[in-house]
Amino acid sequence: MRSRKIHGSLAIAASASLALAACGGAGGPQSGGSSGLSDGKVVIGLLNDQSGVYKDVSGPNSGVAIQMAIDDYKAKYGDKAVAKTIELVQADHQNKADIANSKAQEMYDRQKADVILDVPNSAAALAVATQAANKKKLYINISAGTTALTGAKCNKYTFHWAYNTGVLARGTAGAITKGGGTTWNIVYPDYAFGQDMNKSFTAQVQAAGGTVGQSIASPFPSDNFATFLTKAGEGNPKVVGSMHAGGDLINFVKQFNQSPLKGKVTLAVGLMFITDIHSLGLDQFAGTQFTDAWYWNFDAQNRAWADRFKAKTNVRPSFANAANYSAAMNYLEAVQAAGTDNADKIVAQLEGKKINDVFLRNGEVRKADHAVVHDVYLAKVKSSASEDWDYEEILKTIPAAEAYGPANPACKLG
Amino acid sequence: MSEFIQYTLQGLAAGGFYALSALGLAVIFGVLGVVNFSHGACYMLGAVISAVLLAELDLGFWPALLIVPVVMFCFGVLMERLLVRWLLALDPLYNFLLTFGLTLVLVEAVKMRYGVSGLPYEVPAGLGGQVTLGSVSLSTYAIFACVFSVVVCVAVGLLITRTRIGMIVRAATEAPERTRALGINVGRWVTPVFGFGIALAGLAGVLAAPTRAITAEMGSNFIIILFAVVVIGGLGSILGAVVAGFLVGLVEAYGIAYAPAYAQIVIFVMMALVVLVRPSGLFGREEIA
Structure with a gap:
C-alpha cells in the first residue's frame, strides 16, 4: 500500500515535470510559434x-x-x-x-x-x-x-x-460483359481476397446482363491448374475469370495457355500488377484484359x-x-x-x-x-513492347463515378 | 464419361511429374537415411537456373535439361561434402534441421537476387498446344513431361536394381559393415548418390519451368506434396515413389473435379489412411517404420 502511494506520487511528479518541459521549452511541440507539429x-x-x-x-x-x-x-x-x-x-x-x-x-x-x-x-x-x-x-x-x-x-x-475489389469488378467484369463476353466461369483462390473478388465479379457480370455458370474455388496456394481449367471450360463460356494473385496467377495463366481454352475464350484477370506481366513475359499474357488504377x-x-x-x-x-x-x-x-x-x-x-x-x-x-x-483504366496486355515495361494498351478510361459506384451505406463515420 | 477420362489423364500426367520430383527424395533417404527437406529448394533452383540460362545465355529448354542436372549434381556433392556428411552419424533429425535451414537460405538468396515476382519461361518449340482425341484433350507439354518422367524413373529403377553400381549402393545401405568386409569402400558411394538425388530434384525443376511459376517460393509448398508421395509410397522405396506419385496425381485430379476446395486435403487424408493401415507405406520396408 505504502509503496503504491510512493509510485503514484512519483508518477505525478514525473508527468508534471514532463508537462512543464513541454510547455516551457522554447521549441515545445504545442507552443512553438513556427509550427503546430x-x-x-x-x-x-x-x-x-x-x-x-x-x-x-x-x-x-x-x-x-x-x-x-x-x-x-x-x-x-x-x-x-x-x-x-x-x-x-x-x-x-x-x-x-x-x-x-x-x-x-x-x-x-x-x-x-x-x-x-x-x-x-x-x-x-x-x-x-x-x-x-x-x-x-x-x-x-x-x-x-x-x-x-x-x-x-x-x-x-x-x-x-x-x-478496391469493387473497382476491379466494375471495371473488368462490367466492360468485358458489355463488350459481348456474356457467359463466365470464375476460378478463385479459396481465401478472403479470392472469395471477395468472386462475389464482386459475379455481381458485376450479372449487373451488366451476363451470367456466371460456375464459380470454382481452388486451394491456396496451388500450382497444378490443369483440372481446374477443364472444369472452367465446361459449358463453353465466353470468358474465364481468374481471381488469383502472385504465383497462383502465373501458374494459372501458364497452364491456361497450354490448355484448349487458349484462343477460344477470353481470359479476364481480377487483379494484375505490371510486375506480374514483367515476370511472366508479354507473350504469356498478351490479350488479357484487366483494370489498372494507373499506368506509367x-x-x-x-x-x-x-x-x-x-x-x-x-x-x-x-x-x-x-x-x-x-x-x-x-x-x-x-x-x-x-x-x-x-x-x-x-x-x-x-x-x-x-x-x-x-x-x-x-x-x-x-x-x-x-x-x-x-478515374481508372481498362487495360489490355500488348503482344509486343516497343521499350522495356511498355506492356499495356489502355482501352478506355473508366470515370470515377462508374468505377467506384455510390458510397457504401455500411460505412458509418462517427 | 469423357470428362472422367479427361480427369484421369490429367491426374496421370501430373502423377508422372510427381513421381520424378519425389524420386530424388526417395533415393537419398533410401541410401543415406537423410530426410532432405531442401529437396523443394533444389527443385526451385533447377527451375531458376533454367530461367537464368535462357535469359542470360539464350540456352533453352533442351540444353537446360542436360546442363541443370549436372550443375545440381555438383551442388549436391558440395552440400554432402561440406554439410550433410558431418551429421550422418547423429540422429536423422540433425540433417532434417540442417536441410530445413538450408532451404531458408536458398529461398532468401534467390529472392534477394531475382526478386519475388518470378522469372519468365517459354514452352519449348513443338510442345505447345494440345493433343485432342474426340472430346478428350491434353496439353502436349504435360504428355511429354509425364512420358519423360516415367522414362527417367524406370532408368533409375534399373540402375539401382540391375547394375553393379546399384548392387553396391543397395548393399552399402542394408549392411554397411558386411559390405565393407567384402572390400568395398562404402563411403565413396555416399557423395555421388546424394549428388544424384539433388540432380533429380533439379531435373524436376527444369521440367516444371515451362508450366509453373518460377519463384523463390515454388518449392515451399511443393515439398509438402512430395513428402506425402514418399510417405504413401514408403520412405526410401523407388517403386513406391513412382506408384504413389501417380496415385497422388489421380486423387488430386478427382478431388479438383468433384470437390475442388478439398483437392489438396484429399491427398493428406489418403496419406493418413495409408500410414494407419501400413505404417511403412505401400512399398516401404518394415524396419524403417
Whole structure:
C-alpha cells in the first residue's frame, strides 16, 4: 500500500515535470510559434511487404516514391514549409496481420508516426485500420483490395487511396460483359481476397446482363491448374475469370495457355500488377484484359514522373508506387494547409478534397466513406513492347463515378 | 464419361511429374537415411537456373535439361561434402534441421537476387498446344513431361536394381559393415548418390519451368506434396515413389473435379489412411517404420 502511494506520487511528479518541459521549452511541440507539429516533426510510416510476394509490387520502392514526395514538398515550399523536418520510417509486415498490428502500434507509439501508408494484404490492412481508430492517428491504405476499409470496417482516420475489389469488378467484369463476353466461369483462390473478388465479379457480370455458370474455388496456394481449367471450360463460356494473385496467377495463366481454352475464350484477370506481366513475359499474357488504377506510360505527366522514378530504382513504377507518392504528397499538402499534423485537422483538410495529380485524375476524397475515388483504366496486355515495361494498351478510361459506384451505406463515420 | 477420362489423364500426367520430383527424395533417404527437406529448394533452383540460362545465355529448354542436372549434381556433392556428411552419424533429425535451414537460405538468396515476382519461361518449340482425341484433350507439354518422367524413373529403377553400381549402393545401405568386409569402400558411394538425388530434384525443376511459376517460393509448398508421395509410397522405396506419385496425381485430379476446395486435403487424408493401415507405406520396408 505504502509503496503504491510512493509510485503514484512519483508518477505525478514525473508527468508534471514532463508537462512543464513541454510547455516551457522554447521549441515545445504545442507552443512553438513556427509550427503546430507534434514532436516538432512529421513522421511518415511505410508499412508493407518488404520481403514476400508483394515486395516487387509495393515494397521498398514505395519508400523511394514517398521520399520523392518529401523532396518535392520541400522544394515546393522551401522556407515556408510547415513540416521542416520530415522522417520516413519503414517496416516489413511479412503479409501477416498480427505483425502488421504490432508494427503499426510501434510506429504510432514509439516512432511517433503521424501517418501510416500502404499496407498491402487485406487482413493486415484491416488490423492497422483498427489501430488507427484506437490511437486517433491517420492511416492511408494503398495496396490492399478489401472494400471493408471503406465499408463495414471504415473509420474516421482511415482513407483508401488507390483501388478496391469493387473497382476491379466494375471495371473488368462490367466492360468485358458489355463488350459481348456474356457467359463466365470464375476460378478463385479459396481465401478472403479470392472469395471477395468472386462475389464482386459475379455481381458485376450479372449487373451488366451476363451470367456466371460456375464459380470454382481452388486451394491456396496451388500450382497444378490443369483440372481446374477443364472444369472452367465446361459449358463453353465466353470468358474465364481468374481471381488469383502472385504465383497462383502465373501458374494459372501458364497452364491456361497450354490448355484448349487458349484462343477460344477470353481470359479476364481480377487483379494484375505490371510486375506480374514483367515476370511472366508479354507473350504469356498478351490479350488479357484487366483494370489498372494507373499506368506509367498513359500520358506525358505520368511518364515524366516514371522517368524520375526509374532514375532512382531502375524499374518503372507500379500503380501502388505512384499512389504512395500521391498519398504522401497530399498528406504533406494537408499539413501545410492546416499548419499542424493534428490528425483531426488533417482529416478535415482531406475530406471532400478534389485532387488532380500524377496519380489521381478527377480524384475526390469522398467524405461519406473515405474512399479516394478517381478515374481508372481498362487495360489490355500488348503482344509486343516497343521499350522495356511498355506492356499495356489502355482501352478506355473508366470515370470515377462508374468505377467506384455510390458510397457504401455500411460505412458509418462517427 | 469423357470428362472422367479427361480427369484421369490429367491426374496421370501430373502423377508422372510427381513421381520424378519425389524420386530424388526417395533415393537419398533410401541410401543415406537423410530426410532432405531442401529437396523443394533444389527443385526451385533447377527451375531458376533454367530461367537464368535462357535469359542470360539464350540456352533453352533442351540444353537446360542436360546442363541443370549436372550443375545440381555438383551442388549436391558440395552440400554432402561440406554439410550433410558431418551429421550422418547423429540422429536423422540433425540433417532434417540442417536441410530445413538450408532451404531458408536458398529461398532468401534467390529472392534477394531475382526478386519475388518470378522469372519468365517459354514452352519449348513443338510442345505447345494440345493433343485432342474426340472430346478428350491434353496439353502436349504435360504428355511429354509425364512420358519423360516415367522414362527417367524406370532408368533409375534399373540402375539401382540391375547394375553393379546399384548392387553396391543397395548393399552399402542394408549392411554397411558386411559390405565393407567384402572390400568395398562404402563411403565413396555416399557423395555421388546424394549428388544424384539433388540432380533429380533439379531435373524436376527444369521440367516444371515451362508450366509453373518460377519463384523463390515454388518449392515451399511443393515439398509438402512430395513428402506425402514418399510417405504413401514408403520412405526410401523407388517403386513406391513412382506408384504413389501417380496415385497422388489421380486423387488430386478427382478431388479438383468433384470437390475442388478439398483437392489438396484429399491427398493428406489418403496419406493418413495409408500410414494407419501400413505404417511403412505401400512399398516401404518394415524396419524403417
